[in-house]
Amino acid sequence: MLFWQMAWRNVWRYRRRSLLTVLTISLGLAFNILMRGIGDGFHEQMVDNSVRAGIGHIEIHRAGYQRDPALLKTLPDLPLLERVAPATPHLIGCSFRVLGDGLASTAENSSGVRIIGIVPETERTVTTINRAVIAGQFLDEQMSRPVLIGERLAQSLGAGLHDKIVLVVQAADGSMGAQLFRVAGIFRSGSPDLDRGVVYLLRKDAQSLFSLGDGVTEAALLLDSSESVAAAQRYLASRLAGAPVEILPWYVVEPFLRQFIQLDDAFFYIIVLILFFVISVGILNTVMMSVFERVREFGVMMALGAKPRQVVRLVIQESGALALLGVALGATLGSAATILIAYTGLDLSHYAAGASALGITTTVIRPELTSQNVIVSCLSVMLVVLLVALYPAIKAARLRPVEAIRHI
Amino acid sequence: MPQIELIHVSKTYRDHVSVRALSEVSLTLEKADFAASVGPSGSGKTTLLNLVGAIDTPDSGIIRIAGLEITATPASRLAEFRLRHIGFVFQSFNLFPVLSVIENLAFVPALQGMPKAEREARAERLLAEVGMGALRDKRPDELSGGQQQRVAVLRAILPEPDLVLADEPTANLDSENAALLLDMMGRLNRERGVTFLFSTHDPAVMSRARRLIRLRDGRIISDEVREP
Numbered sequence: 001m002l003f004w005q006m007a008w009r010n011v012w013r014y015r016r017r018s019l020l021t022v023l024t025i026s027l028g029l030a031f032n033i034l035m036r037g038i039g040d041g042f043h044e045q046m047v048d049n050s051v052r053a054g055i056g057h058i059e060i061h062r063a064g065y066q067r068d069p070a071l072l073k074t075l076p077d078l079p080l081l082e083r084v085a086p087a088t089p090h091l092i093g094c095s096f097r098v099l100g101d102g103l104a105s106t107a108e109n110s111s112g113v114r115i116i117g118i119v120p121e122t123e124r125t126v127t128t129i130n131r132a133v134i135a136g137q138f139l140d141e142q143m144s145r146p147v148l149i150g151e152r153l154a155q156s157l158g159a160g161l162h163d164k165i166v167l168v169v170q171a172a173d174g175s176m177g178a179q180l181f182r183v184a185g186i187f188r189s190g191s192p193d194l195d196r197g198v199v200y201l202l203r204k205d206a207q208s209l210f211s212l213g214d215g216v217t218e219a220a221l222l223l224d225s226s227e228s229v230a231a232a233q234r235y236l237a238s239r240l241a242g243a244p245v246e247i248l249p250w251y252v253v254e255p256f257l258r259q260f261i262q263l264d265d266a267f268f269y270i271i272v273l274i275l276f277f278v279i280s281v282g283i284l285n286t287v288m289m290s291v292f293e294r295v296r297e298f299g300v301m302m303a304l305g306a307k308p309r310q311v312v313r314l315v316i317q318e319s320g321a322l323a324l325l326g327v328a329l330g331a332t333l334g335s336a337a338t339i340l341i342a343y344t345g346l347d348l349s350h351y352a353a354g355a356s357a358l359g360i361t362t363t364v365i366r367p368e369l370t371s372q373n374v375i376v377s378c379l380s381v382m383l384v385v386l387l388v389a390l391y392p393a394i395k396a397a398r399l400r401p402v403e404a405i406r407h408i
Numbered sequence: 409m410p411q412i413e414l415i416h417v418s419k420t421y422r423d424h425v426s427v428r429a430l431s432e433v434s435l436t437l438e439k440a441d442f443a444a445s446v447g448p449s450g451s452g453k454t455t456l457l458n459l460v461g462a463i464d465t466p467d468s469g470i471i472r473i474a475g476l477e478i479t480a481t482p483a484s485r486l487a488e489f490r491l492r493h494i495g496f497v498f499q500s501f502n503l504f505p506v507l508s509v510i511e512n513l514a515f516v517p518a519l520q521g522m523p524k525a526e527r528e529a530r531a532e533r534l535l536a537e538v539g540m541g542a543l544r545d546k547r548p549d550e551l552s553g554g555q556q557q558r559v560a561v562l563r564a565i566l567p568e569p570d571l572v573l574a575d576e577p578t579a580n581l582d583s584e585n586a587a588l589l590l591d592m593m594g595r596l597n598r599e600r601g602v603t604f605l606f607s608t609h610d611p612a613v614m615s616r617a618r619r620l621i622r623l624r625d626g627r628i629i630s631d632e633v634r635e636p
Contacts, residue, residue, distance in 0.1 A: 002511065002518045009506035300502040303463050304563075305491025305519050402464040405498065 025326025033334025093125025117206020299404025554585025
């Protein structure tokens with residue numbers, strides 16, 4: 001207790017220096033928490049955009065479809081899947097789709113497209129494409145052969161609302177399928193791939209176009225958060241055990257996205273390392289000066305019988321007190337800044353063009369504050385401070401009392 | 409058994425030039441001695457105190473303090489030995505500036521592991537004994553030089569060591585404060601049987617010492633025992 005008292009009072013003995021050190025620690029920590037929060041928010045948003053653009057958090061296909069997508073690889077045992085999938089834990093929505101490729105043509109032009117056959121009612125629960133319609137309307141089962149196309153595709157085909165589009169495909173039976181559709185709506189998702197290369201139509205029309213009968217290519221499941229993927233995957237694996245299906249989380253379906261997030265994390269850790277290095281130099285300077293100015297005091301302590309480990313303890317406790325103050329202030333500042341920016345949003349619209357290429361269709365980033373982020377950041381800073389203080393502490397403990405007492 | 413025993417102790421400082429600080433010094437002090445080592449600067453007084461206090465080591469010779477041969481004791485155990493057996497009073501007080509008077513007094517007992525209530529009670533009793541009870545919560549920078557040095561002596565005495573080593577304890581004091589300090593040390597010596605060894609230039613200290621050890625060029629040139 002006496003050592004804690006001494007440590008605490010020694011911290012305030014050099015008030016200005018200690019306050020500057022506390023400020024360095026706290027600003028470094030606050031920056032760390034905020035940047036981590038922005039990074040997490042950015043990543044979560046990218047994932048959210050991607051999953052809501054169509055892939056969902058989990059996709060279920062016939063086994064082998066992901067490696068070699070083929071029209072004939074439709075989902076087996078659809079009744080079982082239609083019973084199991086809607087009961088998945090953390091589920092928000094589930095859509096059974098038909099996927100295929102083909103050629104979209106108008107009188108003016110033609111373009112290779114991805115054809116997605118959907119049930120509008122269930123698709124709304126999984127994607128946000130219905131909210132991206134900028135002209136006309138979203139698909140409706142009551143319409144006759146409607147299609148929904150992206151703005152850029154509409155431009156390249158020279159197609160407007162209610163215009164005719166012919167979709168030409170190779171059907172499942174090997175024949176050529178060609179059918180006439182009408183543009184019911186035009187969407188702008190912000191994703192270049194979607195906007196110029198996807199045609200949505202009713203699932204029943206797609207099944208007819210591809211001669212699939214009642215066949216369905218995939219089930220896409222949207223969950224309450226990407227944190228729930230593992231639990232949902234476990235549930236599906238247990239309920240569909242034995243069925244020849246593959247249950248794929250979003251990061252397997254979109255490996256590029258995960259790699260980008262990992263790369264971004266790596267850059268963040270490099271920045272954190274540099275930041276910690278700067279904090280370390282500040283702390284080292286403070287503790288070294290504090291030790292140097294009190295050489296005689298340490299000499300007296302040891303002459304009176306203090307053991308080297310007690311001297312180490314005192315210096316470490318002083319640094320610990322500085323670190324605790326810095327961490328308390330930094331965690332408060334960092335959390336407050338993260339909450340504030342999460343509330344106001346970080347507007348990246350100036351960089352929207354670049355962001356959309358990365359799958360970011362919403363240009364306002366909202367940082368995420370997680371207890372894990374705050375706790376890990378605080379503990380890391382504490383650890384760094386204590387490790388850095390070890391060197392001057394050991395130096396103080398190695399002083400020879402007879403020389404230290406003579407120190408001026 | 410002598411309280412302090414030095415047998416052919418030598419010490420040379422090797423910095424830019426070699427300086428022989430003590431040369432073949434042999435000396436014994438008994439329990440409750442009140443001794444002063446005197447001599448000109450560079451005669452070896454402080455070196456003698458440092459060696460006896462186990463904060464420095466001789467090049468040769470044997471030193472026994474309270475029965476322990478400290479020259480054969482590993483450095484790792486010497487801190488514990490100092491803690492239990494030796495009290496120090498330094499020329500420039502060297503109180504801990506962040507601790508109050510009572511906390512300074514209780515510092516060594518705290519290192520010894522004495523419970524807080526007990527060490528503070530002992531410190532308060534001692535302060536009261538010497539009429540300094542009112543200063544218990546003052547910080548060193550709120551005390552005069554004389555008061556600080558008296559607190560330093562009390563700090564050395566409180567753990568009841570076998571031996572108190574005082575290096576020029578009156579050097580920074582006026583004659584009135586020096587007399588007060590010497591009165592206090594004399595009383596502690598008589599009443600508690602604590603052995604004192606001073607290094608000093610101060611005639612006031614010399615006049616009170618019951619034994620005067622005169623040093624010159626690292627050698628004892630006289631060792632005079634005087635009647636109280």
